[in-house]
Amino acid sequence: MELRSVEELMDLLYACRGAWRASPGPRGGRVDLHQHALRTAALLRRSRPADKELQVAGLVHAIGPLLRPGDESAHAHCAAEAVRSLLGERVSRLVRGHVPGGGPADDDLLRLRQAEEEGRTAGFDAGVLEDWRTVLELMAARNSRLGAVD
Template sequence: MHAVVDAESLLAFLAGLDGVYDAPPPLGDPVDLLAHGLQCAAVLRNDRPDDLGLQLAGLVHDIGHAVGDDPDHARVGADVVRPVLGPRVADLVALHVPAKRYLASTESDYELSEASRLSLLRQGSVMTSEEQEKFLAHPAAADAVTLRRADEAAKIVGHQVPGLDVWAPHLLTYASGV
């Protein structure tokens, strides 16, 4: 399934996502999983500079696409990163799909990429009011919404952001504290 057992193997796995897409075009996003994660982490670094855990969640949030089925990629990704990056990052990874469903159900002007619109249907579509209440009750819901907004902003072909080499020491330091 995957070979992630520690921070170094997680970094190697992330590096291997260069050229790997969430789904074949036109169903997937226009950037590969590594570029998408790097862009998402950069957006979060700008928006929440003091929250390394949230930034790392942005970096790894779609890792599950490389090891699982699309509707379950958030849960699969959370399971992969939990032993290395701990429960908070894993919870944020797991919640980024419910956050999309929440935003799509509560904000009429919430813009989704074409790929996100297509995957929303496979992931349960918009939330019912009961699902919204359950989502909002999760302690990480607000941060998951922030991650989700960064996720949508992180799909720009050719956008230059800091590379994995810049994130590696931060990920190693964070993981050593888990």
Template sequence: MDLLRNGPGEGHGLRVAALLRRSHPFDKELQVAGLLIDHPAETVRPLLGERVARLLRLHGPGAPAPGHGPDTESLGHAAEAGRVAVLDAGVLEDWRPVLELLAAGAYGRTA
């Protein structure tokens, strides 16, 4: 939570995560990648696993072109929409249970 509170773009990440929660309700790792969209991948890998870090790496600056996979494309679309979306994205504290469960390995920490 400290990483998120002190990191860049909290509002953008909240909007991206909210959009992904609607479009991919069962993919918690993808949602969390959206929440952390403006954070460096290697910062989150030890806490939240390789898949979240890989999604962030593939989306970040110098990332591969679109078409690198449906999850990466979904993240990219949500990131763009999150820049202009006007929606109630909630507050950062709403994500605490998901982050804690993901960090504990409850969602399988897939590669």
């Protein structure tokens, strides 16, 4: 599935609300994908305030389970492909690599993985999804202009 608009992406992110997924790792438990996405993005906003692409990768990384239910191994790849044309190559690369084994890890991927892990258990108010709409729209508009030049 390829997302063609910010509205489609927002709908998918809203659909994450109430979607639960088992949390890997020693802490276990279950994670609400909607809150997890917001917390991961908020943590990245705190640590890398100027890097909007990294923050957005943190926000959208959690859509994979909705795109391919039951296929754990394909979640990162499906999410990356879904956002590539809308949000650009870097966001897609970060989403694909957010799981260990998803590619060589640079500083950005390590920070995304750390925020993703912390976002599973962090208990803070990460705001609301609507707070991200403008950032997503600006990124999609910029990416479409870049794509038109190629």
